[in-house]
Amino acid sequence: MGLFDQILGQVGGNPTVTNMAEKFGIDPDMAAKAVAALGEAHQDPGDTIEVAAGKTGIDAQMLEQIRDAIGGEGSLAKFASMLDRDGDGNPLNDIASMAGGLFGKK
DSSP states (O other), X not given: OOHHHHHHHHHTTOHHHHHHHHHHTOOHHHXXXXXXXXXXXXXXXXXXXXXXXXXXXXXXXXXXXXXXXXXXXHHHHHHHHTTOTTOSSOHHHHXXXXXXXXXXXX
């Protein structure tokens, strides 16, 4: 399971995301997808908005509004850090460790 799916699992169905979707007149699933894409793109090289738009097809202006509504660039690091169990700034190794645990490997 990738970082996008992990973040999506954390924000999907969240009342705050649902309220934000209503505010912007978009589907709550689309809002959750946007938040997850922004959180993942924040870890990637390049402009966060452009990377998230390229991965999802969601309009860059909508992604900017969502980013600002959830607290800006600083909040995106919080979404990624939810998955960073060891606090080293890299959630990918923690996700790999979790996946290894699912298959009986450490």
